[in-house]
Amino acid sequence: MVLLGTLINALLIIVGTIIGRLLKNIPENMKQTVMYAIGLAVTVIGLQMGFESGYFLIVIISLVFGAVIGEWIDLDGKLNRFGHWLESKVGKNKKGENISIAQGFVSATLIFVIGSMAVIGSLDSGLRNDHDLLIVKGLIDGFTSIILATTLGIGVLLSAVPVVLYQGTIALFATQISRFIPDQALELFIQEMTATGGIMIVAIGLNMIGLTKIRVANLLPGIMVVAIVVTIVYQFQLVSLPS
Template identity: 65%
Template sequence: MVLLGTLVDALLIIVGTIIGRFLQGIPDKMKEAVMQVIGLSVILMGIQMGIKSNNFIIVIVSLVIGTLLGEWIDLDLQLNRFGRWIESKISKKGDNGDIAQAFITSTLIFAIGSMSILGALDSGLRNDHSVLVTKGIIDGFTAILLASTLGIGVILGAVSVFIYEGVIAVFAGQISRFVPADVLDTFVQQLTATGGAMIIAIGLSMMGLAKIRIANMLPAILIVALIVTLMHFF
């Protein structure tokens, strides 16, 4: 079953969110401390991802052009509107926090990263789900902490993960037929580093150290793919 790993990842996020929802009664001081620790951990994860690149020019150019494109489209605003629409269908507020904020934050944390791409590719190409199952365990614990501070909206991150990883897994066979192995390896490497920068931005925002419209950085992923492709052919 090509979507087994994706399904496990999404289900563990849902379970973690439900558990975290029942931990919302903890004092605000403890919640703030937990959020600070999560933010710090996210930054460390971002740094680890960021140093994977052997060509930081690609990362810098991708982030700059991608962010300019994101600001022009204003993806942050569009995602917030989508989150607000979902919020209006569910409730005006989550038990502890804004559903739109929880949706965006959890989606970026769970979906961006090399494990999502590599795990989905392994599921699609080799029917090996070990990477995504491992990621699901990590995501489950992260969901507990996020849901305890951001609320039930974190569960929407499971939907984003299922769609994102599922699409990659389903089309992985087709990707391998048309994309040379060395190009795919380079893309994953540079995407990991670029995603690491976004993860660091998420951590800084979670710790309240900076207000960054992280969603507007997402087009950098497409720019990475474009640059890697151009480098291969030219």
């Protein structure tokens, strides 16, 4: 089953969120410190991913053009409006918590969707019917969702939907991708997409710590730009590709 890994990933996010809500009476100072700790860890993970780039110019171009596209279409605003719409349908947190469903949905979605494990794991599911990586990612996401849910609310649970759509689409597409994309081009895309996504992860971590207010969602089109730039680089052999 091609979507097995993706569905397990989403299920673990849901379970983690429910557990997190049951533990929501954790003292505020503890929640804040834990959130800072997660933010620091997310930042380090992002840095590690960012250093995986072999051609950092591709990353810069992708981020710049991705930011232009994202700001032009106001992707961050649309995601937040969608989250607020969901909030209006579901209702606010019963105890008047100041963290909205919208914030939980957007923040958790960005954390769970961006990253090398999502793409590589989905490709493994589609190309080799190997779900191990997505299951490992699901365990990490589930643990993270426990902590996020204690601070960001039930909106974290809703992030399971874009996880299924995003990873499921890649997995289904991957069943056919090897017939159209050469291995070298695919390897280069994964490498540079990982680095580009890593920088976005750094931004998320800094936002969680409270040092910045970067509209990270508006950087997401950079992933598509990576694909376009890699295609151009491969077609015209602008860099020496690994054999």
